[in-house]
Amino acid sequence: MKKLSIVTLVLFLLIVSAGAVFAKTTLSLWDWHLPRMELTQEYIEQYQKENPGVEFETQLVGWNDYFIRLMAGLAGGDVPDIASFHNSQAMAFKNHLQPYPKDLFPLDVMRENIINFDAAYVLDGDNFYFYPVGIMSGLIFYNKDMWAKAGYTDADIPKTWDEFADIAENLTQHTSNGNVNIAGFALNGILGVFWLDLNYQKGGTLYSEDGKATNWNSKPGQEALQYVDKLVNEMRVTEPGFLDFTEALGTESAAMVYSWSWLSGWMDTNYPEVDYGVFSLPTFDGKLTPGPIARNNHEIGMAVMKAAPENNKAEAFTFLKWLYEDTDYLVRVNLVLGTAPANKNLLDDPRIQGNPVIATIAQQVPYTIMPGEIPAGVEVDGGLATIRDMIFNGASVEQALKIANDEATKELRETPLKWYAEDLYVPITE
Amino acid sequence: MELKTSNKTRPGTIIEKIKSTKATTRFVLAVLIPSALWYLIFNGIPMIYAFYLSFFKMNFLDPPKFVGLQNYIYSFTQDTDLYLSLLNTVNFMLSTVLIGGIIAFIFALLLNDIKKGAAFFRTVYFLPVVCSMVAIGVLWTWLYQPRFGIINSFLQFIGLGRLMWLQSPDTALLSVIVASIWKGLGFTIVIFLAGLQGIPGSLYEAAEVDGANRFQKIRHITIPLLRPTFVFILITGVINGLQAFTQMHVMTGGDGGPLDSAKTIVFHLYETAFGNYQMGRAASIAFILFVIIVVLTVIQLKFTNKKIQY
Numbered sequence: 172m173k174k175l176s177i178v179t180l181v182l183f184l185l186i187v188s189a190g191a192v193f194a195k196t197t198l199s200l201w202d203w204h205l206p207r208m209e210l211t212q213e214y215i216e217q218y219q220k221e222n223p224g225v226e227f228e229t230q231l232v233g234w235n236d237y238f239i240r241l242m243a244g245l246a247g248g249d250v251p252d253i254a255s256f257h258n259s260q261a262m263a264f265k266n267h268l269q270p271y272p273k274d275l276f277p278l279d280v281m282r283e284n285i286i287n288f289d290a291a292y293v294l295d296g297d298n299f300y301f302y303p304v305g306i307m308s309g310l311i312f313y314n315k316d317m318w319a320k321a322g323y324t325d326a327d328i329p330k331t332w333d334e335f336a337d338i339a340e341n342l343t344q345h346t347s348n349g350n351v352n353i354a355g356f357a358l359n360g361i362l363g364v365f366w367l368d369l370n371y372q373k374g375g376t377l378y379s380e381d382g383k384a385t386n387w388n389s390k391p392g393q394e395a396l397q398y399v400d401k402l403v404n405e406m407r408v409t410e411p412g413f414l415d416f417t418e419a420l421g422t423e424s425a426a427m428v429y430s431w432s433w434l435s436g437w438m439d440t441n442y443p444e445v446d447y448g449v450f451s452l453p454t455f456d457g458k459l460t461p462g463p464i465a466r467n468n469h470e471i472g473m474a475v476m477k478a479a480p481e482n483n484k485a486e487a488f489t490f491l492k493w494l495y496e497d498t499d500y501l502v503r504v505n506l507v508l509g510t511a512p513a514n515k516n517l518l519d520d521p522r523i524q525g526n527p528v529i530a531t532i533a534q535q536v537p538y539t540i541m542p543g544e545i546p547a548g549v550e551v552d553g554g555l556a557t558i559r560d561m562i563f564n565g566a567s568v569e570q571a572l573k574i575a576n577d578e579a580t581k582e583l584r585e586t587p588l589k590w591y592a593e594d595l596y597v598p599i600t601e
Numbered sequence: 602m603e604l605k606t607s608n609k610t611r612p613g614t615i616i617e618k619i620k621s622t623k624a625t626t627r628f629v630l631a632v633l634i635p636s637a638l639w640y641l642i643f644n645g646i647p648m649i650y651a652f653y654l655s656f657f658k659m660n661f662l663d664p665p666k667f668v669g670l671q672n673y674i675y676s677f678t679q680d681t682d683l684y685l686s687l688l689n690t691v692n693f694m695l696s697t698v699l700i701g702g703i704i705a706f707i708f709a710l711l712l713n714d715i716k717k718g719a720a721f722f723r724t725v726y727f728l729p730v731v732c733s734m735v736a737i738g739v740l741w742t743w744l745y746q747p748r749f750g751i752i753n754s755f756l757q758f759i760g761l762g763r764l765m766w767l768q769s770p771d772t773a774l775l776s777v778i779v780a781s782i783w784k785g786l787g788f789t790i791v792i793f794l795a796g797l798q799g800i801p802g803s804l805y806e807a808a809e810v811d812g813a814n815r816f817q818k819i820r821h822i823t824i825p826l827l828r829p830t831f832v833f834i835l836i837t838g839v840i841n842g843l844q845a846f847t848q849m850h851v852m853t854g855g856d857g858g859p860l861d862s863a864k865t866i867v868f869h870l871y872e873t874a875f876g877n878y879q880m881g882r883a884a885s886i887a888f889i890l891f892v893i894i895v896v897l898t899v900i901q902l903k904f905t906n907k908k909i910q911y
Contacts, residue, residue: 235855239875246661263662263878350748350763412747412765424748547876551856560859564770586877 196486197226199251200473203237206436206507207255214500218490225486238264245478252479252487256301258471261294262544262589269475269484270298275492284514290541290592291469291513302472302495305510307431308465308532308539309368311335311453312438315446317342317353317426328450330457332369332398339408342426355408357425360415362399362562363555363575365429368465369395372454377466377542377549378583382591385549385579387558388572396558396568403562411563421445431468432509435528449528451535461598463540470510505529511536538599543592548582555579655884662878672885683886685861686869689774693781693865694842701782701789702834708786709793710819723794727787734784738851741780742767745852773858777848784848785841789834796830797823832905836898843894846871866890 200215202208208231215227230251232240238260244250245267256264278297282288285303292299321342329335335356343355358365367377375391378384386392402408409425417434419425421442428434438445452465472495475487494500502520505512511533512518524530548554554575561571622630655672659665676683712722729737744752745766753763766776800823808818824831846867849857857864857872864872866886874883 242661242878263660267662348757348762412763412768414748552872552876556856557860560770563768564859 195224195226196483197228198253198483198487198490199228199230200253200255201230201232201237201241201251202255203232203234204255204508205231206440207504210500210503210507211494214494214497218493222490225490248478250476250478252483253473253475253491256471256474258291258301258469259545259547261300261471264474265294265300267477268300269477269479269488270300271302271475271491272488273297275488276302284516286513286515286536287467287469287541287595290543290595292471294590301474302491303469303513304472304501305470305505305508305513306467306532306536306539307433307470307508307510308467308535309365309429309431309452310449310528310531310535311427311451312420312430312434312447312449313427314420314423314425315448317423318448321426329453332453332455335453336398336402336406336408339402339427340406343406343408345407351407351410351413354410354413354419354425355406356402356427356429357409357413357416357419358399358403358429359409359411359413359419359563360417360559361429362403362559363557364431364466364550366392366396366399366558367555368452369398369455371463371465371540372452376593377545378588378591378593380594382543382583382588382593384583385554385576387576387579388569392572392576393568396562396572400562400568404565420447432511432528432532435509435526436507449531451531459538460600462538463596464538465535465540467536467539467541469513469541470508472504540596541592544588544590546582546586546588548586549579553578553582651884651887654881655888657881658879659881660878661880665881668881672882673889675882676885676889682861682864682869683866683889686857686864686866689861689863690843690845690865690867692774693778693845694839696778697781697785697842697845698835698838700778701785702831702838704782705786705789705834706793709790709797710823712790713794713797723787723791726790729784730787732784734847735851737780737784738848741776741783742852745776767852767863768859770859770862773853773863777852777858777863780852781845781848789838792830792834793827796827800826828905832901835905836901839897839901840894843867843890843897 200211202211208229212229215229219225219227238257241250241254241264250267256268276299281292281299281303285292286306288299288303292301292303294300321338323338327338329338339355341355342353343351344353346352370376370387370392373391373395375389375395376386379386403410409419413419414422414424416425416428416430417437420428420430420434421438423445432449435449438447454464473491475484475491477484479487498514498517498520501512501514502517502522505517506522506526506529509528509532511529512520512523517523518533523533550556557575557578558571561574562568566574654665656667656669657665658668658671708726712719712726715722744750747753747763747765747768750766752766757763764772767773804822804826805818808822813821844867845865849863849865849868850871853863857868867890870883870886870890873879873886
């Protein structure tokens, strides 16, 4: 009986210790972007083959609910170990993210390889919280068939906004009762964001020098908006209530639209039959220097949540190092996102250079500016969105800028910027 | 003997108390207690917690900070969006309750007189009520679409110009009101019909004998006897109107319409909570709305509490 007890005990201990040895770490990972998630999934499978002790639970959460779910998860103690992030939410969630470990991701290497690393990624001291993946900016997308039918060739791609306005006017078609049938240039849904790029070109800024207010109703701001107003209300290259810029290009209702480069991925998914091209933003004098000629934003990668178990955090960073050291993944994820790689060593990759949208954005990126954080009340809930609404509803340039500027400044007074990088732009010489 | 009586009338334990109650009372309690618990856990406690939150600066991401009445003071003194959204809400509520109520009353009178096919019409009018508000919002967004929408196509067909329904600050709220009235019409009609069918036919017959015409019968019999129905529709309509959110969110693409022209108070609350992560401030807006609803309901009850008897 005693022997039997000892044998049973030994067997039990063996089973328990074997279980501990073969116990798997399960990493949970959230993303909102389906094509990126599908791509990551491929690499996860490969990683699991190389590391059988690690399992993944992936979850796709829609963009509209993503950060609300994450916030609720933090409150309720249910967060993923790894979460894809967007820098619009960086400052709100920063205290809940684990800084990237510098032994795995040395800062000097990051600074050497990543474009604009300090302005775009380092949020406090020497800490960065998400991996730099790609850079996005505004471009002009055009319908190649309409362009050709109007007799334009690649040689006609405009260098100045005056040339651009002439082309937009020529491409616009009106119905017999004066409505816009084909928009030469559809700005609907994105007018305020477009204005901001022109404001930069005129020498204006998004924020005042201390980052505590906006200064839009200034000479550069007014001149920039006068140009936009001329396009919309004088030349009538589009009209209020016209299709949103995405649908306008997709349904071939617009010959040209302004959009950030993510539109290429959206078009390839939703309207693959439409033949479109892209070109860099023209400027008022035809020159790119000294810039900036547009705003940029960095498409950031994954972050590790501070609330994750310690063991999972270590395992998560090991996985992220493996993933982000794979240049094939970085190139492919940029192709999926429609961004130029943040890692300057990848800009010459044939797949990047072979993609017209990404090659164009890559050429434009050096002349663009990263302003830092843009609160929702400055960009989407007021501010720039107000400029859009007011110009489309016939307000004067001064009135639109004054009201929008007041709203944005009030927002900044209410929630001061914690991440201001506009002053880090270095003008480019010839 | 005295002790036994005492035990029966004042039982000591809960079980004894339950045993001493009547079977019918026990049944009523058994039915009511789960609902009451459900309400307490999923409504009552969150409401109390929300009231507590309204005194904090709180976003679930940083430690909450007690700010006393600051959220309420901000709402009353600096939150211009609150006043705009409150004005939009009152416009929406009055339009849907008054215009929707009048249309539903007329339709109910007509349906009440139909002898054949009344059930068919009732079903037709009631169909939108059972549809999701999101689906209805999407449907009307396409009807209002400036280029391809059926409404503008019709306007152009009869020689009128296009209107920028949801794209213009002048018509965005009106467009949402029309869609909301259409969605809620069937419910109000059914309530009116139930009220109309409760009025004794003998009253109308007596009035006919006295030579009353149709309008006089409606004026002096139908409307006074439908007073409880009007009160019910008024109160529920006002509460629903003040809480409107879904249709605005869907039909304006989530941004409250051009220049926030269709942004209601609940929309503003949602944006404050889940757009700007200001939970404390959003909770204070919720309680301002709560007080408005309570005050309006009490006023309505006070002014409509007259009993009619014939």
